Amino acid sequence: AQSVSQHNHHVILSEAASLELGCNYSYGGTVNLFWYVQYPGQHLQLLLKYFSGDPLVKGIKGFEAEFIKSKFSFNLRKPSVQWSDTAEYFCAAAKGGKSTFGDGTTLTVKP
């Protein structure tokens, strides 16, 4: 069965710390990969996506992710987090009409 797993359910960092959120997927064949963010009280919105090409993709607000095919991973990174990055982060995989989301990681950034 298709699945997406996120390694950390709750991460607490101080401002300026570096961030890495792990994501592994289990899907047959080629899939498209996404990271979405849900700020408190707001809609889910896209941070970045990977379809093909350069495995290092850059998204909004200084986020980036690296697709490693051999590890079935798509980890999210940010060199220096800000208090405004406090949110819930979801990794997702999609193939055709089916989309599978991870359980989410709640990031709390302390000022």
Added chain:
Amino acid sequence: EAQVTQNPRYLITVTGKKLTVTCSQNMNHEYMSWYRQDPGLGLRQIYYSMNVEVTDKGDVPEGYKVSRKEKRNFPLILESPSPNQTSLYFCASSPASGTWGNEQFFGPGTRLTVL
């Protein structure tokens, strides 16, 4: 403004009373989908639609129905709601992308409580 709208935003109902949550998008997207979000479980796909009159089951379709008679609308129907359907529901849409899934645009969510 390009957006996905859902109504109602909040709903408290009782077991067995049929309800419909509407979803509408103004971006001319072919693809629409419904999800439920539960603590610790992330988003789980209920149903999706690749185009008008084309719908298919997601991972948790039991107890739900959908229809796609028009491109812009994709209502979610609970014929006989039960307490285990208490959840936060999201509708999403995306442009057609052939074989692979595209990025999705999400609505604001509908918080449903079934007593």
